[in-house]
Amino acid sequence: MIDFSFPAELEDLRARVAAFVDGTVLPAEKQLGERPYWELVAELQPQARAAGLWCPFIPTEHGGMGLGHLGNALVQLEVGRSFSGLGGWALNCMSPTDATMLTILDHGSADQHERFLRPLVDGRSRVCFSMTEKNVAGSNATGLETTARLEGDTWILNGEKWFSSGATTSDLAMIIAKSDPDAPRHRQCSAFLVELPATGYRILRDIPVLGDVGQPAVQDEIVHGHAEVRIEELEVPAANLVGVRGDGFLVAQHRLGYGRLRHGMRSIAKAQAALDMAAKRCVERSMFGRRLGDLQGVQWQLADCARDLYIARLMVLHIAYKLENGDDIATENAIAKVFVADMLSSVIDRALQLHGSHGYSLDLPLARWYAEARGHHLIDGPDEVHRWKSGRRVIEAFERTGTTASVAGGDLF
Structure with a gap:
């Protein structure tokens, strides 16, 4: 059983x-x-x-x-x-x-x-993560241009960072910078902790994004933001190096792995709320003398939403289970990251459509959620990169064992 x-x-x-x-x-x-x-x-x-x-x-x-x-x-x-x-x-x-x-x-x-x-x-401080750079493909975590040079017992950092989420409201930054350009590819970067504000870590602006649409806030208040940062001769004590020199890629992947699980659970919560709103609309709204929910085409849309939510729940809980047991989740995490982002966008889109012009307005939260959901196809790595990695693992698994089961949930049964 x-x-x-x-x-x-x-x-x-x-x-x-x-x-x-x-x-x-x-x-x-x-x-x-x-x-x-x-x-x-x-x-x-x-x-x-x-x-x-x-x-x-x-x-x-x-x-x-x-x-x-x-x-x-x-x-x-x-x-x-x-x-x-x-x-x-x-x-x-x-x-x-x-x-x-x-x-x-x-x-x-x-x-x-x-x-x-x-x-x-x-709860006395907040921290941001400064890795992404404008001139480097977001998926290329080993191609960063921000540099770190060691002078005595102090690291000197120079470069620019893009989409350092929460930097404007943070007291601490974790920065990934290239410390060893001639080392093997995955050992070129290191991670540093910097207390903010700091001379040499200058926030140029918070980048306006689609997800800001309709977000309630008092006038001029910065709630979160995605900062563009210039780093110039930023001095970081050697004691603030996270892990050992060259651990930057490892540290970054550790952080992003947890973030994908958290995003998955919260996406499920939001998609469930959108589907509930859609069902309520279909029960209460009539068209040509019939409830909207009695139309077969509408029922098919609701069925597809329920199907995708069901799959997403199983995916994310399986990943949590594997993490609990100390198992590698690289393959499952990449697959789930793409599927859950698709699921969230699709469910919200259908819910918005079923609400008609009311759903498109900012009187309801659906339009705001729709704008925010678009970012999930980019956050923690774009969908295309995760699909590329998953596809590569399929080929590798077949070449290694003669079957692709190990990268297609085969450990379940």
Whole structure:
């Protein structure tokens, strides 16, 4: 017998998180646009801590809840129903801070845990991730142009970064820069932690993006942003090197791997909300004397949405299960990243279409979600790169074993 049920303690945890989101976070979310975003976050965080809901993925000895990947996945599914991100910030598990905290935990030194991780876990600081560059293909993590040269016990960084999400509101930056251009390809870069603001780390602007459309905020408030950054003779103490010299690619991949799981769970939450809205519309709306939901063509659209959501849930939970057991998830993560992004865009698009012009308006959240969902085809690597890697693994698996089962879910059965 295959048991898909969760342990009682995880079901209880999910219920507690759901109750907190419904009773505390969602009412606060209604105040967005009238009150500053970070003021609401500051009110919510003590309430989450008092409820025992804080940093679900961080071990208890470092101040978190100590959940495994399955437990954290359930938390993210409930937190994801707060579509402004307030739920994530309330529990201190919002991107980009969450994944970077885990990276510092796993790759940072004891000194870095004390100086950088502790304030992050306590909610006293926020961190951004500066890797992407405008002149380098976003998928080419080994082709970065930002340089790092060692002078005595100080690293000097120079270059430009693009889409450093959250930099404008962060107190810390993790920067990936090329420290060893003549080393093997995956050992050329290193990772550095820089306290902000810092001389030599200059934010040029926050890049306007499609996902900003319709986002409620008080006038001139910076909620998140995707910064364009110029780095000029930025001095970084050698003690701020994360891991060892040449670990930059490893550190970056570690961080991005967790982020894809979190994005998957929250995408499922958003797609479920969109499908619920679509079903409600189909029940309440009549056309030519018949309910919209009684039309076969409409039922087919709803069926396709339910199918894709079902597949997405199984994919993401399987990845969480494999992470829980310490298994390699590279293949499954790449496949799921593309599928979940397609699923989210498709479900929201159908829900918007079924609402007609009302769905296209900003009176409903669907148009805003649609704009934001487009970014999921680019975030954490464009779809094309993940498809390329998955296809390459299919060929490699066949050449190695004579079957492609190992890269097509074959470990399930």
